[in-house]
Amino acid sequence: MYRLGRYRTLLTTLLVMIGGTILCAASAGHFAGQRALAGESAQVQRQLQLHAQGLQQRIDRFGTLPQVMALDPDLSTALRTPPDAAGRQRLNLKLARANQVTRTSTLTLVGRDGVAVAASNWAEPSSNVGEDYSYRPYYLQAMANGHGRFYGIGMTTGVPGYFLSHAINDAAGRPLGVIVIKIELSALEQEWLASPDIVLASDNHDVVFLANQDAWRYRLLRDLGRPERNEMAASRQYADRSLQPLRARTERVLEDGGRIVHMADPALPRPVLWQTIDLPEEDWHLHLLHDAGAAGTVARSAAIGAGAAWLALGFLVLFVQQRRRLAAHRQRSRRELETLLKQHAQELRTAQDGLLEAAQDADSGLSRSLEHLPQGVVIIDGQQRLVAWNSRYLELFRFPPGLVQVGRPIEEIFRFNARRGLLGPGPIDEAIERRLNHLRSGRPHMRESEKDDGTVLEIRGNPLPDGGFVTSYADITSYKNAARELRSLADALEHRVAERTRDLDDARREAEQANRYKTRFVASAVHDLLQPLNAARMFVSVLRGKLVDAEQQQTVDHIEAALSAQDAILASLLDISRLESGSLSTRVRAFNLGPLLETLAREFGIAAEGRGLQLHWVPTTAVVVSDEALLRRILQNFLSNALRYTQRGRVLLGCRRDGARLWIQVHDQGPGIPESLHREIFEEFRRLHDGQERGAGLGLAIVERIGRLLGHPIQVRSTLGSGSLFEVAVPLGSPTDVVLPEPSPDHVVETTADGPLRSRRVWAIDDDPHVVAATRALLERWACDVQLADGPLAALQAAAADAVPELVLLDVRMGEFDGPTLYERLCGHWQARPPVILVTAERDDALKAYAQENGWGFLSKPVRPPALRALMTQLLLRHHR
Template sequence: MTRRHRRLTAVLLLAAAMLASAWGAGRIAQERALRRLSAQAAGQLQLRALALQRFVDRYRVLPTVLALDPVLRQALEAPAGRVDTAALNRKLEQANGLTHVSTLTLIDRRGVALAASNWREPSSNVGLDYGFRPYFQLAMAHDHGSFYGIGVSTNVAGYFIAEAVHDADGRRIGVVVVKITLDTVEREWAGDPATILLSDAHGVVFLSNRPAWLYHPLQPLAPAAAQALHATRQYGEQPLRPIRARTVARLADGGRRVRVTQPPLAHEVLWQSIALPSQGWTAHLLVDTREAAHAGWRAALVVLGGWLPAILLGLFLQQRLRVARLRQRSREELERLVAHYAGALRSTQDSLVQAALQAAAGDPDCLERLPQGVSVVDKQLRLVAWNRRYAELMQYPSGLLRKGRPVEDLFRHNAQRGLLGPGDVEEAIQRRLDYLREGGPHTYERERPDGSVLEIRGHPLPDGGFVTSYADITAYKDAARELRTLTATLESRIDAATREQRLATAAAHRANRDKTRYVAAAVHDLLQPLNAARLFAGALREPLHGAGGRALLARVEHALQALESQLTSMLDLARLDAGGFKTQVADVPLSPLLGELARQFGIVAQARGLRLDFVDTRAWVRSDPVLLRRALQNFLSNAVHYTPRGRVLLGCRRDGDQLRIEVWDTGVGIPDDQRELIFQEFRRLDSGVDADERSAGLGLSIVRRIAQLLGHDVSVRSWPGGGSVFAIRVPRAAPAEAGEAPGAAPAADTDSPLVGRRILCIDDDTQARTAMTVLLRRWGCRVDTAGDAIEAAMLAGSAPAPDLVLLDYQLGDTTGPALLPDLHRRWGCEPPVIVLTARNDAGVRAELETAGLRFMLKPVSPSRLRALMSRLLAHHG
């Protein structure tokens, strides 16, 4: 292969490497950008889903409150024709004016609307038959119902929330329906650059910030689904044509690259979805992927630009190698010349001394064969021999050189011509005479006025005298000068190439720097005025009185507090990131703090069928009590949320001069590869929005920031399928001489029908019994408790029959209803019984209805429990 072919092959290989590396870098950059976009889209979708869920939950309690209104109940129980429809219409109109919802409707058991808040409008609901609507059917069958669809009379889409109204015997006699429009949500979505969709259980898009997507199924409808939509008239006469789209690729976090092929929606998007189980909806976020493609192109161009300094560096190294080889060659050549010159010089010196001895002996012709000029003096420093080359080099006039002339005369002649240099002439002559007398060898160079250079070497003779040679080395000097010039030129070229390489490297670095853009998601409009709170308070103050009103008001406050807690988590995260928290570190007793948290989350754990145990302590720690409480709240919230069965344990243990506060659970555990990811924002073990405890995935992120702010250590141990341990290490402090008196319990409402009644609570869960005891005593009841069949039998044999029994369905290996025959025999009567159960299946319902027992599902609503207890006690006399 010729040199030209080799060079062409190298260029082709270099071009192929450049293209391959640019393609690979572009592909990697595009994939990273897609993953980043997918993560951002998932986080934004979480926030959108939470905001939507909270908007809906704002009105979820309203039908429950209205269902307890005695005016509405009397209207449903009254015979046909005796209902004051006008008064009902005005009442619903007034309630609707307070909440600003779309429509409130009261429907009787046949499905006919008795009254509505829009009775003044031409599209009034009054008198219309809504028996075919799913929300009415669900409420009449299961007490609750919800449905999204286009209104029959108004032709306006909205979300319907229905609650059954019960008579005194607990029979369903009608339905209260609240219809809310999602215009507010749609307006909030309008400014989002991404496409946001909300689809129902059949995949039909019914809400979007892009009108072109509305009422399009995301996949072809099954015949049964199409028939159901037609029967319920959910979307009126809207044509339901499916969107034409195909999935291009799936990402590891659940996102998809989808190409939509239906104009005007045709483009490729990054698709993220999240389920809203409470409504059976699915929220979608569609982000344009062109930004990721642009990132890939930019990376490819940067890599191609990065090849430029590499090529320049290669050329520079090649040049350096070439110069190094040239230097090595020049050095070797110079060394050969020096060696040759030294050898020749030694040979010349030997021949010079031999020729001088022969000339001194009377054979002057031997000096004529030498190439350099030679002069010989004896011990008295008189000239005894010379050759013509010496006379030519020194340019002596004829007659000056003669045998026996003192060499001092020659020195003076040279001084007159200025050949001895500057300074005192006599001193210069004497110095040269001393050299000759001492007989030591010497070598020096003399540059003459004409520019020629003479190398003068003197050597003593064996029997006295001196021989001096004069060689014209002007050519050697010129060669050395040219070699030095060449070396300087090469060095200057190397320096210039080095500067060019540095400039090229700096240009490549500038080309490789790319500005990184950070997308900051601002939480806005999250603390809007909660208008529903005024309705709840007003509704509770007007129709209800006494302890029942306070219980309902407490429920409203609890709902508002839960909403505010989640909003506060998001705002706290932003404040922690911005350094907005000012810590107030102090010596804190742990017992009140942990005890309050145990009581608070014990009720939540009991509602989920769990047991929360608390190990008390007398230790004090050095920390910020507010931030420490917040961190432990998040630990307990996660433990309760991710523990489907078993228990949660809160306690602490010493760790040197520190105290480790730990939360143990028997939950699902955390895989090894996710133990660090869970501390990131919006990262959860499950990606859905849980209906019972919706979380944005910010709790552990807030805990880590709090720990960093306070200088505490956070750790986690976990066993997948076996539970987890979250811990925070806090410095211990010396106990202080301080204490607080326990607060007095609130006084019971003396007007309540429950005041003074004796209630027996049978439950094998200690925390559940404690919570129920506190609640019943606040209502003014006298409470006895039993944890199993033996304690219940002993209590029945030693005390009179209670006024009412609260009975847990599952008591260890047996059931609560199985204890009743023995208890009835011991009491001699059958007091009313309310069975509390977490099993919502048809078998348990049938068993309890056959036995004639009233039951409530866990978690128990305090207001509904109080209402049912009051009715049973009144009916029992």
Template sequence: MVPSFRPRLRLLLAGLAVVLGIGLLSGLAAWQAERRSLRASAEQAREQLRLHRDTLDAIVERYRMLPAVLALDPEVRDALAADTHDAAMVERLNRKLEQVNGVATTSTLTLLDRNGKALAASNWRTPNSNVGTDYGFRPYFQQAMTHGTGDFYALGYTTRVPGYFLSQAVRDAQGRALGVLVVKLVFSELEAAWRALPDPVFVSDAHGVIFLSGRDRWRYLDLRPLRENERSELARTRQYGDVPQRLLPYRELQAFAPDVRRVRMPGQGEQIWLSQTLPEQGWTLHLLHSTRSSMIAARTVAIAVAAGLLAVTFLLLFIHQRRRLARMRERGRIELQQLVEQHAIELRTAQDGLVQAAGGADYGESPSLQHLPQGVSVIDADLRLVAWNRRYIDLFKFPAGFIHVGLPIEDVFRYNARRGLLGPGPVEHAIARRLDHLRSGKPHMHERERSDGTVIEIRGNPLPDGGFVTSYADITAYKQAARDLRSLADALEHRIGERTRDLAVAKSEAENANRSKTRFVAAAVHDLLQPLNAARMFVSALRDKLQEPQAQGLADNVEDALAAQDAILNSLLDISRLESGALETRVRDFALAPLLETLAREFGMLAHARGLRLDWVPTRAVVRSDEALLRRILQNFLSNALRYTPKGRIVLGCRRVEGGLRIEVHDTGPGIPEARQEEIFEEFRRLDDGMADDRGAGLGLAIVERIARLLGHRVGLRSSVGRGSCFSILVPWGDRSAVAAPATEAAATDDDRDLRDCTVWCVDDDPRVCEASRTLLQRWHCQVQLAAGAGDALAAAQPGAAPRLLLLDMRLGNLTGPELYPQLVERWGSEPIVILVTAEQDDSVRAIARQHGWGFLPKPVRPAALRALIMQRLMREQA
């Protein structure tokens, strides 16, 4: 006893050590994978946040210079300086603001006097016009009157439309503030673009109040509790009107950096929260990115390590990561290029607004235009200079005193031509061409590269009252960035091509490894089913010899355990066949009622034995599917319903929905929490509240999900904790005319006398299966002449001594059953009834049995099924 006990102990300890080691490695791998994925997700989200910041800055900068240019308009300054304002003057101002607003495509333009009262506005025609409203309490007015400029985001006081207000003080010749020009920007298009994104993007102000968001319900929520002085300030400025202040519901879990956090949002799970300040506006831009992909990646790695398929899993993860990296690079390149192009378009649009508004600029070098990044020159209808800024002088390096009011623009062209700035070709022709273009009053835009490499973008547009305004922008950096971007794109395409070839090789290796794994699983399941088949036959033969109820109960328990083991092995084999693509489907149109009736009858008896009630709703529907695979799906639904329903009832029925017929299984079990409704479809996942003696292995729903995907059906789940669950499968409608009437078969009798003296050969390479088959068949009064392998069968076969029935295994060492059969028939001189008994359940094996007209029975064999098939074949032979 001691020598035999020690190996078992060592084996147990080694197994325990392996299980613990795999558990530790899988936990460590999951933790590491989650950290790596979170870092990668954070970097990707940070790049997205930077792009959103650039877009927002471009929109604001597009209109920032507009009020500064309008503040130089003499008519605006004269109107504000006047003590009285007649109706004609106010109407002229309204029309001017309306015209400029139409060109610049802003929301509204408003002119406020020194007291903050709206003197004129671009929306003067609308019922909720700004004209006459007092805006003196607004911060943008107070900032402009004090500092010259201002900005403020708030709800419109009259329109109730939120927007960003940019203000510019209008000053007289002595520098005194006469009033304020205000432009209002509305970010509705930007919010609409954010709304279509999968990741929430929003902006908060200095108080932590969200005012721009792609999620409408988040607007005006607080990121932190407001202090009393902040509440008072919001009430005084009426920034967000009477909107009640509520906190954004979230809980911070971990802080990776000052601007990166990990939080949990109700209804959205865990998120990575990235923030970036916009110092010029005093705002903060935020982006939330779900960690769901990181958690899924960690769980996938853990399962892979626990299953012992590290190499295959790491390869798949490598392929997935490379593809994801390639897509991310390509998407990043496209988004970056689009952003650069968009930025260039917006810059040019801003220059157009500048040109349109420069018609009212004052004469000479204006101090109010010194902050503009472009060089600006304005000429009158006689083609003489009337206004410019310092940037224009510096950009062309004009000598002191050369540029003055009234200087003909032809002299400027001639001076630049002598320095080679007009390009190659005849000088007089170049000057004449430019003068003719100015006289024609047509807008123009072109780029000029100087000899020193500087690239100047020149844009010109006519003024409404005659004359021309031209802007000069140094776009050298932009051109260099575009060239670098093209070089980077070419390099990325080259690298992606190399990675694609590497991944093709890795994919081929992974497919070969997967095929090897599938063959291994099939062989392993076959070898496991052999002793299991023998054990079930021995138990069936033993039950009839047991007289005591207690002993019969033990035999029943053994058979139940073997049946459970049989189900687990068949489930593993099904998963292997599904993953390898070896499972063939036979989709056809068939009536659903017989299938549901059979299931209701089979599972109704099990439900009754457990004190449950199973009801089913009759139907006349015809569906299109694989009847055997659909039966397997519904069997799993019903098995789970029985397993997890301690009391109550189960209902099997159908419901007509858009797109087909939904077959549903309702139960009154404990229900499934929403957080676990996805994971139960994974392998070896099961709930903890099933029946203590029947919890399953956690493979049923994994098989359901794969079969449904193979058939193109959609699996559904609705569950409420404490009330029950409903599993469903959506199948398409079938053609009723294509359904044939079911054929009837003669029922088999169960009389032992029908099998008496029936000669049987059992050919199997497993001695235990042979002995179990002999014992079972002899109990049915059969004459078992041979129960052995292929070699013994060939040696025992004699002419004229063929058995009436041959039970033939598929795998027989170096031979297969179909290969052995012709040799036996040749020696016998006749053909017996054949039943192919095998652990291989592939469709190809069933096809072989149908081709030869043999019976087919999968292992482990149920004695009742074997007896029924034998009786059926014998009766068919007699008929």
């Protein structure tokens, strides 16, 4: 009966667990699936709206073009009076030029009789000129109502398109003919290819004429009646295309009008969510088929989660009940254990009494009560004579027969063991006396002893109430061996850990050394690359002054633009190298953000206007704590990317407060960035689109490293088709902490007059012969007296007190020569200190600061000739004063 009741309880528990799991899983799966499907349907509707807007905008772009063309007097004249061959040719050329400007497919002028008078494709084999289009609906609509619209396949070209027509009337309002434009929508289908869904467009006959997959084009969404088929045949709307029916089965209709459809032809492996939107102006319908499997996945996940939660709850209840039963069982076991301990204590006292009795009454020495013990045991009385022992004691010490007897003094046993070396080194009598004294003292003891054969014994001694002593000998050899092995293993492990630590330290040092080598290599490579680039820019500047032809000047502009782009790439590579090596110094301080944003808006506003864009910015009075130069670099990259990838619209620069931080944001209306690529765009040489101009792909990589260096978080948010938002967070500061920048030195702008530089004695010292030649040519173009343009050795040989230049252009790194050190040696020869400009490819802030402290000029290669000219003029005027 008890077992039957137990099984009944177990069965009930299992039924509750399984039934509850199934019910929870079904309910949660149904609810989550419904909710996920509703969310998917709403998302599909929004996506369909975007596609509809894109299609309508493409059509509206050309909607007014037929009306404008209909007002052209040349077209109406050609329709009133048939033109001759020359007039027809002029008319064809005019339509061809208009077609190039508007970027339509074709422009066709059709007469009152329906025959094409002129066309933009007159020179092509598939020319429309002379073809009869009187049966086309767009012609009939325009002649009857003044305008018409029709989508079909071109009978001459065989290319499908959307035809927009408008009647050309005479002064009395009678139609003379029709102007027709054809728009090809194949580009729109190419844009739809980026969508993972199936996008379709159908006409008023429910014929699919646009699709992002070929298998869906020219499909019938319903059966057509005979009048509809006759109408399409008369207009030859789809020419000889075979219109196949689309076979589908609707499994379910949603509340918002969407349908769950299983496609049979074209076949799809899983059901799809079908949403439709009407385009009433064109009498079209736009459809989007989205995979409905995601909702099923959500439902399954929710069902699994709900079932797991019910099981977890059930197991928790069972666990609590089990804990209660275990607690009651422990209480019962504790009571039983206490009773058992009392019984064992009584038995132990009885056994001890038996042991003492056996020790006192033993006559043979071998006590049966000691035989069950695993240790060797020996008992002596108060006179230190043997009383009892067990066979294990005899096995451990291998005594000869007759030695161990009742009544034999223990001293004789000790002496026997001493002769075998079991009492350790030293005098035997002292060892024996020491052990006898310990037995007489009656103190318990415990020690370990190792025999010659490697056996380790644990010896424990305890006094007896009558003055005797009981000693046990336990063999702990295996335990000691295991302990020694563990210690050996631990030592080996520590040794191995130490070796691995040394290996890791060596690897870290090698990696750091490789990183330093890489940094030095990048800096050296960029320096060597900047040398010929600097010479090229100077030669271009000289060449610009010798050319007068506008086309040649434009070619020079292109060359200089290419050199500037190369300069930007090299500078970016050097910046990345300095950021990775940690050699880029920072100057973090509190400053007003408003002037920086105003400067950036003014600079990039000009570039935006040149691209046909608008740059808006929101003024701010915020004070931030950052490195102003590096923060400017971050925002410059944000704005440059925004202008590069925005085709039309505007770019917005503004700020948003967030507690103690300020987010500086740049919004654009570009194509957007997929969320899966948000991290990849911060990698070197990563470009998602080419934009209006091609970049090097280093800007955002530099932004990410500068943000990491300054501790400024960088974030990006983007919506495909709507634009992107890049932002950087900087700490807010107090206006009282703002330190005004030091006044800049006098700035001399470049002037076209050669007066300040004419006949000035200038030395140009550089170890690159191309740079020397370019510098000489540029300075001589400015009418300077170039007394020396050579390397450091030639400069040392030519330096003298009577040949002091008025200005020195000096490179910094010239093989074994250092620019500032060379200048000091030259000053010793000159007995004077003429002004000097350091012209170097070294991007070293410390070197720039050193030049400023000494009142020297400083320019980074490649040098812009206007900047060099302005700085030379400034130094000469300052030195003259």
